Amino acid sequence: MDAPKTIEFPVIETRALTMRYGDRLIQKNLNFKVNQGDIFVIMGGSGCGKSTLLKHLIGLNSPAEGDIVYNGESYISADEQSRQQMRQRWGITFQSGALFSDMTLAENVALPLRHAGAHRSEIRDIVHYKLSLVGLGGYEDYFPSQISGGMCKRAGLARAIALDPEILFFDEPSAGLDPLSARRLDDLILHLRDSIGTTVVIVTHELASMFAIASNGIFLDAVTKTALDHGDPNWLKEHSREAIVRSFLARGETEGSQL
Secondary structure: OOOOOOOOOOOEEEEEEEEEEOOEEEEEEEEEEEOOOOEEEEEOOOOOOHHHHHHHHOOOOOOOEEEEEEOOEEOOOOOHHHHHHHHOOEEEEOOOOOOOOOOOHHHHHHHHHHHOOOOHHHHHHHHHHHHHHOOOOOOOOOOHHHOOHHHHHHHHHHHHOOOOOOEEEEEOOOOOOOHHHHHHHHHHHHHHHHHHOOEEEEEOOEHHHHHHHOOEEEEEEOOOOEEEEEOOHHHHHHHOOOHHHHHHHHOHHHHOOEO
16 A cells, blocks of 8 residues: 655745735736745846745735745735744845945844844854854954955845745845856755755845756746746756747857846
């Protein structure tokens, strides 16, 4: 007799998700799953709704229709206490790093730990470890204005992983970085996924990053206002059923790594 099969729930699932700004439709009927350990990329041309989708996923925007489910539990229908518990399992980084300029790197990284009620001595040890993990050991007392843009992004990442999140959300993590710094950041994201088991969701227009680190993704279309395809970008580049997706992902061969 065969062993009973276990049912694995995705970490994130959208069900018939429709997004609007007032009467303006952004995307409709989005159905996709983000599985444990994925580096999931949100792809598409300018104006298709990539950042809007990220804002919906982290609860900044509310859907016009549909549902967003985390570990089998609806975020949309949950009460505020349940939503707060879900959010505590997330880490979020923004394009600039979003550091507080009047705080040192250590103070920035310590913020979520203080909010979580961690003891002062524990905070000091965790802050040192997280900054070391992103290559900023020894920079605890520096202010954001004293370090480079790439270092600010890494410091923002250290703050995002302070509480060992189950899911990390990135908004254009490589924007404004030179190719070498962008590659180092990609390597760091892979390392964090592998070392602390975090699932990663990224909005990016950087083809090099998509091909280097993404294991799954969704392609949003600005014309049809819905997802045209989903899967590993490397596979979609050659095998997507939609010509527009193949063309989008192949453009880097003639136009470089940025779209």
